[in-house]
Amino acid sequence: MxxxxxxxxxxxxxxxxxxxxxxxxxxxxxxxxxxxxxxxQGREYDGMPTPYGMVQIPAGTFHTGQSDEDPIASQINFNRQITIGGFYMDDTEITNNEYRQFIYEVQEGQGEYDFLVGRGANFVEDELYPDTTVWSRNYTHHMGDPLVQYYWSHPAFDNYPVVGVDWEAAQVFCKWRTAYLNNYRESNGMFVMPNFRLPSEAEWEYAARGGRDMAKYPWGGPYIRNSKGCMLANFKPGRGNYFDDGFAYTAPVAAYFANDFGLYDMSGNVSEWCEDAYNPAATAIVWDLNPTYNDVNEPLKVVRGGAWKDISYFLQTGTRTFAHKDSTTAYTGFRCAMTYIGRSSGNEF
Structure with missing residues (x-):
């Protein structure tokens, strides 16, 4: 034999x-x-459940960078092919009422979330509360007082995107959301989920394009109206014609059509914080697989997507902007992302 x-x-x-x-x-x-x-033994795993309010973004390769002319000759977003791993992303921007849950839980947690803040009893009120004064101080000779009084506090605005939140507060929100979910999962004998976080700039752009490579806008493009003449996002059309899209200021989240990944308001409504530090040469520096630019000494952070007060150029998926991490405005919010743990073949979901 x-x-x-x-x-x-x-x-x-x-x-x-x-x-x-x-x-x-x-x-x-x-x-x-x-x-x-x-x-x-005893480590059975049935895969990651999709967190509530999030959608699944499959892994893929796309061309990052400017999708149209660069009229201001910024030369800060050259085209480049990169690959993004699978992840989850909030289908809308974080709303006032979702952020309010965070504030209430941290305030009433009786020390449970002290490890997240740990800067004294006044930290929540002083640093995490949305800055409502942005509605009046961001604009000269503007009657923003009604929004100062009501935008954050009144239930009429519960489903509107939270604003007046800086990059640092968004980071604390992500840490709280992670602890809040995993405390529940661990107490019920389940494996913990990966951390909630801000999306990287590359993830944000990939998700905004919705699988449409080189797409000028999340809906494709090149126009900002559909075939019926309806606006496709909340922004500033024309010169001062803010209401032409149906809303003078912000709109309720998901008021416009989602892109092909099921994400709402990736252009317009409010611009969004990303994880990356801003560097005008980042495209040439970062790797071409899940790129991100981290610099703890850089106070400028990437902001993407354009807002209700912006012209259409800033709504383009390839337009890069930035803001100081401590700045609060009436036109910047955020949404969370979460890394998918598992296959990266593109069909893991």
Missing amino acids: SKTLLRSGSAIFSLAMLFALQGCGLFGDNGEDFGQLVGV
């Missing part, structure tokens, strides 16, 4: 013994492994 046949017979016998042992319980009634290398 050949060695090959002997080895084959031995392998079949070993498999038969393995199944026989499993049939009597996991290697016996007491989980004994009989000295065999079987790995640590």
Whole structure:
């Protein structure tokens, strides 16, 4: 008998013994492994559930960068092919009422979330509350007082995107959201989920294009109205004609059509904080697989998407802008992302 046949017979016998042992319980009634290398047992995993309010963004390759002319000759977003791994992303911007849940939980958590803030009793009110004064101080000779009084506090605006939140507060929100979810999962014997975080600039742009490579806008383009003449986002059409899209200021989230990934308001409504520090040469510096530019000493952070007060140029998927991480405005909000753990073949979902 050949060695090959002997080895084959031995392998079949070993498999038969393995199944026989499993049939009597996991290697016996007491989980004994009989000295065999079987790995640590009891770690069954059925895959990641989609977090509430998020959509699945499949892995893929696309061309980042300017999708149309660069009229201001910024030369800060050259075209480049990159690959993005699978991740989850909020289908809308974080709303006033969602952010309010965060404020309430941190305030009433009786020390449970002190590890997130840890800067004294006044930190929540002083640093995490939305800055409502942005509605009056961001604009000269503007009657913003009604929005100062009502935009954050009144239930009429619960489903509108939160504004007046700086990059640092958005980071704390992500840490709280992670702890809030995983505290529940651990208490119920489930594996923890990856951290919520701000999307990288590359992830944001990839998600905004919705699988349409080189798309000028999340809906494709090149126009800002559909075939019926309806505006496709909340921005500033023309010169001072803010209401032409149906809303003078912000709009309720998901008031316009989603892109092909199921994401709303990736252009317009409010611009959005990204994780990356801003560098005009970042495109040439970062890697071409899941790129991100981190610099803890750089106070400028990337902002994407354009807002209700912007012209259409800033709505383009390839337009880069930035703001100081401590700045609060009436036109900047955020949404969260979460890394997908598993296959990266593009069809993991």
